[in-house]
Amino acid sequence: MKRAVLMIIDGLRADLVTPEYTPALFRIAGSARFFSRHRSVFPSATRVNSASISTGCYPGTHGLFGNAIALDEGDGLRPVSVGPPEFRDRLRAVTGRTLLRPTLAERVRHNGGAVIYSNSSAGAAHMLDPDGHGWLYHRSGSFSPGLDPIEGTAHLNVSYDGAGDAETTARFCDAMRSDADVPFFITWVCEPDHSQHTLELGSGEHREVILGSDRCAAAVKETVEILRAQGDDVLFIIASDHGHETVDEIIPVEDLLVEAGLKASTDSSDVVFASSGMGALVYLSDTALERRGSIVRWLNKQAWCGEVYAGEGLERVGLAASNNLAVAFSMAKREVNNRFGVRGFGHVAKDRFMNTDEAGLGQHGGLGPYETNPFLIVDGGGFAPGRTEFPSVNVDIAPTILRHLGLSAANLDGRPLPVHD
Ligand SMILES: [Zn+2]
Known part of the structure; x- marks a missing residue:
């Protein structure tokens, strides 16, 4: 079975994927395709890039312009944060809809669906599937298709930190092994982004946080290899949404x-x-x-x-x-x-x-050379190993996944990534 697995390690810039900072990612990159000139969309913020990764479109097309935007809810324009869980309902109440373009979760809905685990902000998690086409697990609320709440032990009740990321990853790996008919999986860990906002880049504490996310990457890669050993043709994309600067x-x-x-x-x-x-x-x-x-x-x-x-x-x-x-x-x-x-x-x-x-x-959000240069590694799916300077953008991830799954990638701003030079 053709399957696609997307893992986002929030806020990890490409130049920090090194044997010292990220031994597991560096190893994964060694036998995969590493897009060294990968770019975020602007603003280089999580919620905007989440929407661009899920739709394959730039913000001007999918309609979510910033981590905060202006909305007129009846008393004139006001700044509104996209972060809280209630944002998607507020946006829908004002505009009649959420994102203006279908997400990957919507595009695979009738082909087995999508399973999504995210430990980012609620707003960023929701932009992966704002209208409830797949199964979305997040600490603020988990939902099955139709936005039906998932409760009890099946809900993802984790902390917003590296420990929560590790639990999210373990749950995600279990789902990959057990949901045999699902073609598309996303997991999104909040570190190192979450801690980078309160740490000096490159400090000992920062390196420890990155190593935690690196272990999450190793666990997902190991599970991908189990699926491959069972005969699945797995495209594994592991990337970040943006980098950070001081x-x-x-x-x-x-x-x-x-x-x-x-x-x-x-x-x-x-x-x-x-x-x-x-x-x-x-x-x-x-x-x-x-x-x-x-x-x-x-x-x-x-x-x-x-x-x-x-x-x-x-x-x-x-x-x-x-x-x-x-x-x-x-x-x-x-x-x-x-x-x-x-x-x-x-x-x-x-x-x-x-x-x-x-x-x-x-911090991040602008057009700086490092905040707009997240890492991107594509493993399997016919991609030739090696480092490439092909100028890829976050909007290219969705069409690459759709191509692998044999689904139409019409009306996307992005283009499927080249499998070799
Ligand atoms: Zn981010």
């Missing part, structure tokens, strides 16, 4: 917009600021649309600001000028090492939904 300074962009006279007040709905960490979005209400040019000119003068995209220009970074999105930008970068030799610094746009941001610790 936080330079936290910039209170929302307050600065008010000070500059470009936004009425912190909580006003004329101009709504939605941070994704090292990248951010600016939404404009219909009455404030004429301020777009002033905001772009102001951003371009700020030393803390990097590349700015607006209007039709949003399409150049995979976004779209729809749902009141007007401007997107990455924060400024510095090409220097931190004290543990891990390269890349960037400013953070202060995020009202994130209270752990701190100079010297990890």
Whole structure:
């Protein structure tokens, strides 16, 4: 039977897949195809990339633009975090739907279905299957097709950390062995991303956390080999959603917009600021649309600001000028090492939904070279072993899986990955 197994190790940048940091992943990569120039979509944030991995489309196509977005729930535009479990219902209540494109779980629904285990935020987990086409296991709630709650011991009741990842992985490996008719499996471990937000990249504690996720990878690979020994033709994709860089300074962009006279007040709905960490979005209400040019000119003068995209220009970074999105930008970068030799610094746009941001610790969300370079390893499925510089993107994962399963990959932004040079 043809099967596809996708494992995401959240927040692990490609240059940290080394014999020292990740011995098991390095071994897996040695007999598989390693896409060294793999890229996140922008913003390089988990929830956005989760939706791009599951749909094979850029945010401008699938409709989820950031880790936080602006929604008008009846009293004007307000910033809303995508993270909490209730987000998908809030989005559906406002727009009538969730993602604008079908997920892999929907595409395989009538071909045996999808089994998904995730220990990321609820919002990121839900973007893998927001409408309940498969079996989704998450600590905030587990669901069978039709979004019927799974309760009792079958629910995934784990902690949001490395220990929870290890339990999630063990449960996932059991499911792979026992759900003999299911063609598609996803597991998503929250580390090292979760701890990188509170650690210095490359520190001893950070290395310990990465080793935990590396052990999870080894367990999944071992189970993949059991399935192969039983005769299954398994495509095993193991990747990350984005990388991390070191936080330079936290910039209170929302307050600065008010000070500059470009936004009425912190909580006003004329101009709504939605941070994704090292990248951010600016939404404009219909009455404030004429301020777009002033905001772009102001951003371009700020030393803390990097590349700015607006209007039709949003399409150049995979976004779209729809749902009141007007401007997107990455924060400024510095090409220097931190004290543990891990390269890349960037400013953070202060995020009202994130209270752990701190100079010297990890973050992501912008267009920096490391935060946008997650690792990607493709094992089996006819892929030739070796390192390739083919410029792959997270949107290419879904069409690659669909090709392996013999299903149509029509209307996706991504393209199936080449199996050899
Ligand atoms: Zn992530």
